[in-house]
Amino acid sequence: MLLKKLVFVLGIVLLSSCLMTKPAEAAEKEAIIINKSINQLAFYENGKLQKVFPVATGRTRNMTPEGKFTLVNKVKNRPWYKEGIPGGDPRNPLGARWLGINVPGDWGHTSGNVYGIHGTNQPSSIGTYASSGCIRMYNEDVIWLFDRADKNIPVYITSSSLSFTALAQNYGVGSAKAVAGYEFFNETLRYGSKGNSVAILQRKLNITDDGMFGPQTLKAVKKFQTSKGLVADGIVGPKTRKALFND
Known part of the structure; x- marks a missing residue:
């Protein structure tokens, strides 16, 4: 009887351990990678590249910070507090969704309220260097990302000539295997182009x-x-x- 009880307790402990580690393992396989050199954002889920989106980044290179950050908050129709414009208003430059990232040194704020990935009311700016530091997306794209990206996943921002697959391998994101058809570019290429x-x-x-x-x-x-x-x-x-x- 004692042996049966010990086996039962051990089974419960092992099951609890599995349940506790599963979310951490899942988080390691989910990430956002932003490459400012081509103004594109890649979303990895379950260790695989799911989609790549065009984005707009800072008007100068140092406006959009580079490094490894964390997605710390998610807000639907966030108001534009600076001008007092409510969320959902067509005049709101933050668009339909806000995904805040914690950037150390952003005037002491690390709650994801200063730098973020968000929609826009200026869709023509996507693909260009136009923001004051945030990462802009088309509203339909940021809604897609908002619905799938979990809080506390890593957000990597870089300026690189490497492919997203190579970057993911460098960052240790999942299996780093691309889903065919999701890589694209916006620039005109001709004989002599590189990159x-x-x-x-x-x-x-x-x-x-x-x-x-x-x-x-x-x-x-x-x-x-x-x-x-x-x-x-x-x-x-x-x-x-x-x-x-x-x-």
């Missing part, structure tokens, strides 16, 4: 992704443009990008 956007283009074209727009990439782009009835000029502008990512 992460070129690597994304090369992956879309199923060629070596060395980040250098050379003869092989030029040939592949022209072939793709011809197949889509586009002008085969080798320049990856808005029409070619649209065809690439709607393919």
Whole structure:
């Protein structure tokens, strides 16, 4: 009888331990990564890249802080206290959702009320350097993120030429395996271009992704443009990008 009781108690302890550690393990697999060099935000859930969104960041590089932070609050239709504009008002520059991050040294505030990821009433600013430090998103995108991102997950902000997969590996985020089709870029690319956007283009074209727009990439782009009835000029502008990512 005593042995049965000991086995029962041990089972309860082990079960409790599993239940206690599961949330921590889940948190390690969820993260937000923001790359200011291309103004994009990646959301990782269950260790996998779920979606990448275009964003707007600070007007100068030092306005949007870089480093590892934490998502500490979430607010629907947050008021714009500075101008007394209520939440949900079309004039409100914070848009539909606010996800606050705790940035040490932000005038003593670490509660997520100074720097945040939020919507906007200026959608034309997305993809540019336009904010006073926050990260702007389209309202429909920030609502999607708001509904999925849990509080206390890490938020990494950087300026890098690395892909999100490489950044996630560096940060130790989950399995760091990308979901095909969610990488994209906004800039126009041509022969001689370099960087992460070129690597994304090369992956879309199923060629070596060395980040250098050379003869092989030029040939592949022209072939793709011809197949889509586009002008085969080798320049990856808005029409070619649209065809690439709607393919």
